[in-house]
Amino acid sequence: MIMFMNNSDSEEEPCNERTSLMSAESPPVPSYQDGLQASEAGEAQPHRKRRPGSSCSPNNVADGDMSDSGVPVREGALENEEEELTLKYGAKHVIMLFVPVTLCMIVVVATIKSVRFYTEKNGQLIYTPFSEDTPSVGQRLLNSVLNTIIMISVIVVMTVFLVVLYKYRCYKFIHGWLILSSLMLLFLFTYIYLGEVLKTYNVAMDYPTLFLVIWNFGAVGMICIHWKGPLQLQQAYLIMISALMALVFIKYLPEWSAWVILGAISIYDLMAVLCPKGPLRMLVETAQERNEPIFPALIYSSAMMWTVGMAKPDTAARGPSQQMWDAAEDGRENHRSPSRTDSQMSEMRSPLPTHPITSVEELEEEERGVKLGLGDFIFYSVLVGKAAATASGDWNTTLACFVAILIGLCLTLLLLAVFKKALPALPISITFGLVFYFSTDNIVRPFMDTLASHQLYI
């Protein structure tokens, strides 16, 4: 994991936000609403339509109240319905996550294939000090392993630091950190990216226009990510910053180090989320205990939370405020990027638990979505981008890695539906991706090339 450090003098600090996949609500209790909704919804629409006033999806607040009356009575039937709902939601969420992951990868691959800048070697980050230009294979391997160790330890240190800050409620520090890092991503990296794209296509652009475009892009991005904004715009911005981050990694990580780092990161991910003392697991649990959303800037959420009617007795709909309820989803350890919206979210959320738990029609409806950490996006895109950049110009390898990652994501979501707690999203996908990359590049490519040269089809 890489944490964003605000050293303005050093090179770009990769900000990895990796979070595990978590289902949108913490412990799903089969409650009264669940049963109602299941029977109402039938096959067609799981939590898709918001039905104000009708049964809401179970949420933390209402659960406590209704579960008592609900559960003893309908436990048997509910379990079955719940399982079915889980699977239905699961399938829907798979699709909802496929689209952004695919978009991110498409952006990265398109940039890599067209803009020369990101495949040129122009130096390395300070996190990977050992160069790979050595003549012997053994030395190169050793250097890449050392690079990996340094990178992973930096990530571990930053994650632990972040978790400690979170535990001791130093929210302002975390917010400042996240805001600074997102500022850098949105302005500096976008400027570099735009510059390179314009250079590639030989388009003339004057500085005032550029300034205006970047200023608007960055300002709207900051607002969308850290505060409120339309869900789709927020998702689009998160995808874009993940793609930018992935491009930085692809450019600045040397070849072998990149692959070893990918492997090591997925192992670390596995440990950090599943071990009882893992930093990410502690982060998720702390967030769940305090009933707070985890820094929305670090997580991509596929659903929205409509919080209608705060602590007012009149439950008239005051208009849904769409926010990304990333809380408790962010189990993955990805860099807790500066939680921009976190402060907002925390403030919004804290009155909620004090809601009168009795009014079920509190109109707090939450679409159960799935949250995926941004670091997962980044590392998936790094894998596919590296495949596109270094696989001898072969598209088959890129496609094979893409399919492998998506299938890994599918499997992880399936496990999520089964286990219903935060899970690391990296290990399975990255393993499949790496296996397919190396095997396709070395074994399948000569076969397909020979077949194509004779125009044979299999």
Added chain:
Amino acid sequence: AFFWLVSLLLASLIWFVSVHLSDREDSRLQYALLIFGAAVSVLLQEAFRFAYFKLLKKADEGLATISEDGRSPISLRQMAYVSGLSFGIISGVFSVINILADSIGPGVVGIHGDSPYYFITSAFLTMALVLLHTFWGVIFFDACERRRYWCLGLVVASHLLTSGLTFLNPRYEASLVPIFIITLGTGAWAFLTAGGSLHNILKCLSCK
């Protein structure tokens, strides 16, 4: 798609090993090995299609048991279509995308004496192959479902035949035309298997 990729991987592995174990210089041997590799790949593809069928059958039963009315939301026919289509798409994409990428770049087709119609025939062949995979998927699943093993054998044989026809390739009349005939025939067969008939077509057209 994943299953097709895995089958391709295994087939390539076999070919790769066989090439490395054999004499690199002997071009006739290499060509024979290529044919062998292609045949192995076809057989593996069909084997993996069968494995996928088994997996989907299991999933189908699972979905049926937990759904409200005892039937799964997707019928086996739809699954057959989707699986055939995805096999076709990934196979087609793998066959054609490098050619497409090269076709953007500067160059002259067939300058070394090969056919100048390389690109267009590749395009047609890929299209035929995608359609064929879809049809084979439908027929295959249906045959497995109803345990008509001769249908299965016929599907595998037609796949082998199609792949073999592409070996005649620079002589496009000998390969393209039969492949298209096979495609049309298989398409009609799949249509009939999926329950269509002339009556259905007429009804569909007259409803417009």
